[in-house]
Amino acid sequence: MYLSRVELPWECARNPYNLHRAVWKLFPDEDREARKDQDAERQGFLFRVESAPVGRAARLLVQSRRVPQVAAGINLLGSREFYPQPAEGLRLAFVLTANPVRTVVDTEAKEKPGKLARMAEKAIRRGDRLPRSPKSRVPLVKEDEQRVWLSRKLDGAGVVKALNVLPHAATYFRKGNGSGKLVTASFEGVMQVIDPKQLLHLLENGIGPAKAFGCGLLLVRRTD
Numbered sequence: 285m286y287l288s289r290v291e292l293p294w295e296c297a298r299n300p301y302n303l304h305r306a307v308w309k310l311f312p313d314e315d316r317e318a319r320k321d322q323d324a325e326r327q328g329f330l331f332r333v334e335s336a337p338v339g340r341a342a343r344l345l346v347q348s349r350r351v352p353q354v355a356a357g358i359n360l361l362g363s364r365e366f367y368p369q370p371a372e373g374l375r376l377a378f379v380l381t382a383n384p385v386r387t388v389v390d391t392e393a394k395e396k397p398g399k400l401a402r403m404a405e406k407a408i409r410r411g412d413r414l415p416r417s418p419k420s421r422v423p424l425v426k427e428d429e430q431r432v433w434l435s436r437k438l439d440g441a442g443v444v445k446a447l448n449v450l451p452h453a454a455t456y457f458r459k460g461n462g463s464g465k466l467v468t469a470s471f472e473g474v475m476q477v478i479d480p481k482q483l484l485h486l487l488e489n490g491i492g493p494a495k496a497f498g499c500g501l502l503l504v505r506r507t508d
Contacts (some may be wrong), residue, residue: 285347285348285349285366285368286347286349286352287346288346288348288352288360288363289343289363290344290345290352290358290359290361291341291342291358291359292306292341293341294339294341297341299458300457300497301457303331303498304496307331307346309356309358310346310348310353311328311329311350311353314329328348329346330500331345331498332344343361344498347501349488351365368504369480370487371480372477372479373476374476374506375445375474375475375507376442376475376476377473377507378471378473378502378503378504379472379502380472380503381469381471381498382491382492383423383467383492383494384423384430384467384492385433385492385493386421386429387420387421388419388421421493430471434447437486437491437492438475438486440478440482441478441485441486442477442478443475443478444473445473445476446473446474447472447474448471449469449470449471450469450470452467452470454466454467455467457497466494468494475504486502487502
């Protein structure tokens with residue numbers, strides 16, 4: 285895999301919905317995302333926003349399976365290849381920006397004409413997949429809920445030994461004539477590896493939804 289640092293101009297970064305589309309330009313020969321669920325192998329790349337000052341270029345850290353190519357309008361600052369090799373029992377420091385959510389089922393949706401259509405409209409504004417059933421994602425905003433969410437996502441791959449949760453201000457974006465809001469948080473801590481193969485899957489494919497908005501990239505390093 286490759287880690288790359290990238291700068292995107294303010295004209296692109298001012299609307300977070302455009303970031304993912306812009307980064308695709310670095311991978312012109314890559315197959316577009318075709319996963320049907322979050323546990324399947326993903327195509328393309330993961331990224332996180334390192335800085336996005338108002339009126340200035342945004343800096344992104346991009347993880348990909350292929351080496352990025354130079355693209356017009358994007359400043360590719362550098363890339364390096366790396367080979368993650370987690371081992372059972374190894375302690376790793378980690379950082380993750382994520383969109384912690386829970387899925388709820390609206391049992392009244394089928395009885396209310398037009399409600400499923402409104403749910404689909406909201407999904408489009410958020411950049412989510414269209415709902416096939418009366419389900420919706422509800423953001424988890426309490427720290428204890430976010431901690432439980434992360435432990436559940438890492439279950440089987442690793443166990444959290446220390447954790448700080450850093451809340452973020454809501455992210456607002458535009459998609460066509462609509463708008464949306466995204467609630468994210470950063471997790472920083474230490475984990476102990478339980479299943480190296482399962483952890484490698486998370487490193488390659490990310491954690492949780494909203495990956496098109498810079499969520500889900502799990503970064504780890506060895507710690508004493």
